[in-house]
Amino acid sequence: MINASLVDQFPILSQTVNGQPLVYLDNAATTQKPAVVIAAIVDYYERLNSNVHRGAHHLSQLSTDAFELTRSKLQSHLHAAHEHEIIFTKGTTDSINLVAHGFRSFLSEGDEILVSEMAHHSNLVPWQITAKLTGATLRIIPMTPEGEMDLSAYENLLSKHTKLVAFSHISNALGSINPVKTLTDMAHAHGAAVLVDGAQALPHTLVDVQDLGVDFYAASAHKMYGPTGIGMLYGRSEWLNKLPPYQGGGEMIAEVSATSSTYADLPYKFEAGTPNIEAVIAWGTAIDWMNQVGIANIEAHETELLAYGHQLLAEIPGLILYGSPRHKAAVLSFNIDGLHPYDVGTLLDQMGIAVRTGQHCAQPIMTCLQVPGTIRASLAVYTRRSDLEALASGLKRAINALT
Amino acid sequence: MASIDDITADIVEDFEVFDNWMDKYEFIIDMSKSLAPMPAEKKQDINLIKGCQSQVWLDVQLDDKGLMLCHADADAIITKGMIALLLKPVQGQKPADVAACTYDFLTTIGLSQHLSPTRANGLLSMVKQIRMYGIAMQATSLP
Secondary structure (H helix, E strand, O other): OOOHHHHHHOHHHHOEEOOEEOEEOEOOOOOOOOHHHHHHHHHHHHHHOOOOOOOOOHHHHHHHHHHHHHHHHHHHHHOOOOHHHEEEEOOHHHHHHHHHHHHHHOOOOOOEEEEEOOOOHHHOHHHHHHHHHHOOEEEEEOEOOOOOEOHHHHHHHOOOOEEEEEEEOEOOOOOEEOOHHHHHHHHHHOOOEEEEEOOOOOOOOOOOHHHHOOOEEEEEOHHHOOOOOOEEEEEOHHHHHHOOOOOOOOOOEEEEOOOOEEEOOOOHHHOOOOOOHHHHHHHHHHHHHHHHHOHHHHHHHHHHHHHHHHHHHHOOOOEEEEOOOOOEOOEEEEEEOOOOHHHHHHHHHHOOEEOEEEOOOOHHHHHHHOOOOEEEEEOOOOOOHHHHHHHHHHHHHHHHHHO | OOOHHHHHHHHHHHHHOOOOHHHHHHHHHHHHHHOOOOOHHHOOHHHEOOOOOOOEEEEEEEOOOOOEEEEEEEOOHHHHHHHHHHHOOOOOOOHHHHHOOOOOHHHHOOHHHHOOHHHHHHHHHHHHHHHHHHHHHHOOOOO
């Protein structure tokens, strides 16, 4: 189980904000980093710094080995069939754009892309662009009032015209956990490819891409205790081999003449230019750290804290909680009746409580809920019961000041 | 009528009492309640101030003496308190004086520095809009 000293491994969490001890509840935006991950970044620059895959010298060999070790860690963490099915990107958004860009070659008028009303803008806007450029039609899978994907509407939208279905594993705004395997099987039955935004899932739960059967799975390191600016795209080899390159440059080529080139094999075909080496290596450290803590322990801790959070928030007069899906991850999205989320968020900030207020890059959800935004408290492995108690008492104080 | 400088000096004095931001915000929230209600027909999209995260409406007319008569509202209380704070020194003043108002007191009371960049931009948009009215109206107002 998670013990109290775990929080001590996160240097940033011991500080004060506006004279109050920091209560960090914005983990769906980004998680804090344990000292071992920060140390890995420093260690890279003190001991390894050298470009990967290029120089035939000692340091380059060491940095390349460390870099490729993270790929192998990701392969086993996600249970991908091959190491070359893991592509390093700038993050989840970049991964989705890579696929959306590639699909421009496969789509034309009459084809359909299904996206979710619950999607983060990163899994919506790239498909809008691809649809516009190819003449394909974008169709929206609606959500139910509980904040779940509407499965019967989804079934009705699927047809022989559906070429790709894109949705998130866990909604960043509501915490809803989508039934990825079911949704994927249904899409495959119609011959459509499936891309899953896993940014909110990998920090909280075990993911087995082969078991889920997905074609593409995107994630970011910074939401799973790793550095910012690095992410990955898992793609099944069949798809990645078909997909044209996203960006041209060094590292991604086999032979180059002045007028044409042949491309490198997977995964390098999609990794043009010098990558974010330090972040890739430190991400490997973050994955090891998560596995040492134990993904099952993280999930159990967060589930327990989420229930406690629900219990505390239920006692606050006028609090409206959004999303009551049957399966929910560590997100509490709510408003106080009659109060603007910005007002509440601003006062919580004065008390050292960090929450996200606004639309959480998911404007269609806010339109569906008919709210200007919500207050979102999101949990992580280091969240304590005292953090949620501080949130509850902070909310009561904010309500008093605002009414 | 007290001058803009006198009123801003009073505001600075009001804020000197508080040693923490929670209290300052409570004062700003109280100011939102001092704002005269905005007539419903003025709460139109054309009066929305661009660049604010929450919705802020501002309407300015000249009264029969050629002085600025401002109405404002916002959907968030703190934002409403902020526009009330900004309008307090310029309400009923000559447009030329409003056009010249520097709003330096926002720095003196620490508000400009305290806000997050998005909120600071919103505050700046409100200040700009108020001063724009002053500039535009100084030509049409009486001497």
